[in-house]
Amino acid sequence: MRLELRNVSKRFPGVLAVDDVSFTAPAGEITGYLGPNGSGKSTTMKMIAGLIEIGSGEILFGGEPIRRDPIAHKQRMGYVPEEPHLYAHLSGLEYLVMVGQLRGLPGKRTAERIDGLLRLLSLHADRHSPISSYSKGMRQKILLAAALLHDPDLLLDEPFSGLDVSSALVLRNLVQELAARGKVILFSSHELETVERVSSRVVILHRGKVVADDSIAHLRVLRSAATLEDVFSQLAVEQDSAAISREIADLIRA
């Protein structure tokens, strides 16, 4: 089982957001999906999640094009978006129950699973509070719980901003555990250290195009770089960050 993108493109009015992107994310591995802001990373994730239409090309999961039966695809997929969009008037528990019902999960088993997830993610004490009162990290945990509720085969993960250290550690180990159990995991983050720790392979996107698709170790050797951050800087960062920092400091002093 694997996720495969074949020559996927997506155009918004006046902008080619994703340009002929092809890569494969196999099961049992965490594939890091990286790119600077506006590189088309989130657009690709949304196309895989079925939130937006695929412009051209094909996305296959388990050998099946996902647009052949989007509902069946969504049954097998869990998506943790970058931005925590939730029904804020519901409590965390109510939201997870709603997701379980919409996924058609059996009531009793789902209730046990929700209870367990809320405990493990340290949200049990706040389960009856409205989500509007949750911190960003808590909201992301709710999204993660919702994405894992149905034991998905494919996990699209864009998390880790706003999580405290212990939660980030739990989640890092969790995605590794899920990958070890044969899930396909596409992991997108701006925190390159985290990606370097959890992923064995990365796909780097720049201006909508794939500029690297290889194992991290091989990329480091190829680029003579010590870290993934150095590789990323060489491939996807056009600005001289040190010079820009100096200019900003000078500007505010003037």
Next chain:
Amino acid sequence: MKRVQFRVLYREFLFRIVDLELLSAHAEGDSRTLLGQFASLLIFFSVILALGAGLFAANVKDGRLPPVMYLIGAWTMEHFLIATTMLAVGLFAVLSWESTFPDRRDVLVLGALPVRARTLFLAKVAAVASALGVTLAALHVLAGIAWPLALAEFDAEPGPALVFDAPLPPVRAADFPAVMNRDIVPMLRRLDLAAADGGAGIVIGYPSTG
């Protein structure tokens, strides 16, 4: 599963049918509290109208006012109730118009879940329709019972009304003078337009050329 999804979404949409944060600071975004407040307001209005019905019925029993005043009161109240209903429907339509269609938040929250767009849309429409029905029911819960009972007490002379009038049978041309003598001539005599012993005749002409 579609039925379960419809039920879940219907319940969800029903409790946030209008942009609740806009309407009540006291409810603090709690949809159930705000809908309760909204329903209470409408029921209070209905109670006030029902009290008016009680006063009307008491006045009818005492016979304090001339019958024509009761008639005017009854008509005014009927029209007021109709206008109030139309106002409530219009206001509700404006407030809930946005809710009829899935918004960006719905797409972002529900887009990754295995829910068909049709189910989503139907749940939205059903929620709006139900909320409208509940609004009207709350508005007329007491007034809708009290006023018909109060108006039933009222037994004044009937006003102008539409009544059944049998259509005239077709008349042959030869019988037409007799019909005119019966129906038209008395009126002409009252207006001195016909002689006391005169009758009506009929003249038929047609233009011809060539």
